[in-house]
Amino acid sequence: MADMADERPRGAIRLFRIAGIRISLDFSWFIVFALVLFALSAGYFPRTYPGYDTQTYWLAGFVATLLFFSSVLIHELSHSLMAIRCGIEIPEITLFIFGGVSKLSEEPKDPRTELKISLVGPLSSFALAVVFGLVAKILSGLPILLVAVFHYLSWINVALGVFNLIPGFPLDGGRVLRAIWWWKTGSLTRATKVATDIGKTFSVALMILGALQIFSGMLISGLWLVFIGMFLRGMSERGYEELIIRKSLEGVPLREVMITDVVTVPPSLPLNQLVHDYFLHYTYRGFPVVADHAVLGLVSVTAVRGVSSEDQAKTMVADVMTPLREDLVIAADASLAEALSRMVQEDADRLLVMTEGRMVGMITKTSLLRFVQIKQILET
Numbered sequence: 512m513a514d515m516a517d518e519r520p521r522g523a524i525r526l527f528r529i530a531g532i533r534i535s536l537d538f539s540w541f542i543v544f545a546l547v548l549f550a551l552s553a554g555y556f557p558r559t560y561p562g563y564d565t566q567t568y569w570l571a572g573f574v575a576t577l578l579f580f581s582s583v584l585i586h587e588l589s590h591s592l593m594a595i596r597c598g599i600e601i602p603e604i605t606l607f608i609f610g611g612v613s614k615l616s617e618e619p620k621d622p623r624t625e626l627k628i629s630l631v632g633p634l635s636s637f638a639l640a641v642v643f644g645l646v647a648k649i650l651s652g653l654p655i656l657l658v659a660v661f662h663y664l665s666w667i668n669v670a671l672g673v674f675n676l677i678p679g680f681p682l683d684g685g686r687v688l689r690a691i692w693w694w695k696t697g698s699l700t701r702a703t704k705v706a707t708d709i710g711k712t713f714s715v716a717l718m719i720l721g722a723l724q725i726f727s728g729m730l731i732s733g734l735w736l737v738f739i740g741m742f743l744r745g746m747s748e749r750g751y752e753e754l755i756i757r758k759s760l761e762g763v764p765l766r767e768v769m770i771t772d773v774v775t776v777p778p779s780l781p782l783n784q785l786v787h788d789y790f791l792h793y794t795y796r797g798f799p800v801v802a803d804h805a806v807l808g809l810v811s812v813t814a815v816r817g818v819s820s821e822d823q824a825k826t827m828v829a830d831v832m833t834p835l836r837e838d839l840v841i842a843a844d845a846s847l848a849e850a851l852s853r854m855v856q857e858d859a860d861r862l863l864v865m866t867e868g869r870m871v872g873m874i875t876k877t878s879l880l881r882f883v884q885i886k887q888i889l890e891t
Contacts, residue, residue, distance in 0.1 A: 537607035629686035636672035679710030769872035778829035
């Protein structure tokens with residue numbers, strides 16, 4: 512589980528929703544899926560259970576790999592459903608090369624909530640290990656390769672649960688440590704700093720262990736440990752930075768930071784003119800689309816990127832804009848912290864600030880981050 516205040520990965524593919532939560536696949540997920548599939552089908556199963564043909568090994572490997580990633584999804588869903596039960600919105604779960612992340616719209620409000628959300632993930636993995644172990648026992652009279660698939664799934668879920676209990680943020684064990692330290696000190700910031708430092712220490716240890724394995728001839732497993740260590744270190748640092756950002760925004764009215772002199776574009780503007788006169792001139796990533804003082808939607812640079820240079824002259828802003836929706840609007844009396852949570856929840860770069868149906872300003876992630884940076888400089 513991770514508290515992700517940044518955007519959904521650009522390469523993510525949205526699949527479906529479970530209990531209102533978007534399930535997405537990052538393109539990097541296909542890399543690890545292929546690696547696990549190959550390791551099982553061409554390595555572990557043939558070496559441990561000889562005597563079957565190649566097609567059977569690959570079928571067993573595919574089933575095991577698919578159920579393994581289903582287990583990862585269940586692990587993340589357990590976090591998300593507990594968070595929702597505790598009143599925290601979870602807009603999305605993304606599966607990627609190192610597992611999965613649940614995007615929390617806000618921090619837990621107290622240590623007890625943090626503890627419940629954190630522990631339910633490893634507990635779900637241990638429960639799955641028991642279920643797969645029981646299935647293997649029930650199927651014990653069938654071909655041994657079929658039984659081996661469920662033995663593997665039982666073992667890998669135990670490993671998943673144990674790994675996540677390592678007390679280093681942002682792993683579940685790190686969040687458990689943070690909850691305990693938070694309860695002891697009363698400071699979420701201090702608790703996050705302690706858990707983050709331990710998480711970074713653990714990630715460095717993983718990288719050192721990986722380097723030793725590489726030098727001893729175990730190239731693949733060594734590289735894997737180095738990459739996991741690098742990833743965990745980055746996640747630890749980013750998790751602490753995101754908490755500082757949220758704390759910096761608490762209690763600050765949206766009106767103090769929002770852009771009041773908003774540059775707008777008409778819906779009939781050709782895209783080539785939009786690119787030249789607006790995107791390249793103002794260097795903004797998006798603009799509200801307005802006609803007769805009414806806001807019709809938003810147009811972003813990513814929407815224009817998919818239109819060829821030849822077609823931009825005959826394509827209008829109205830053809831590519833995102834129509835105005837309630838989730839792109841925020842009230843003028845909201846706080847900056849609420850604006851950030853909304854951007855995370857709705858996967859938006861900017862929100863229109865509206866009062867009685869009239870646009871009075873706009874808030875962007877860039878302006879939020881700039882505000883935090885300046886505030887930190889002034890407070891140091």
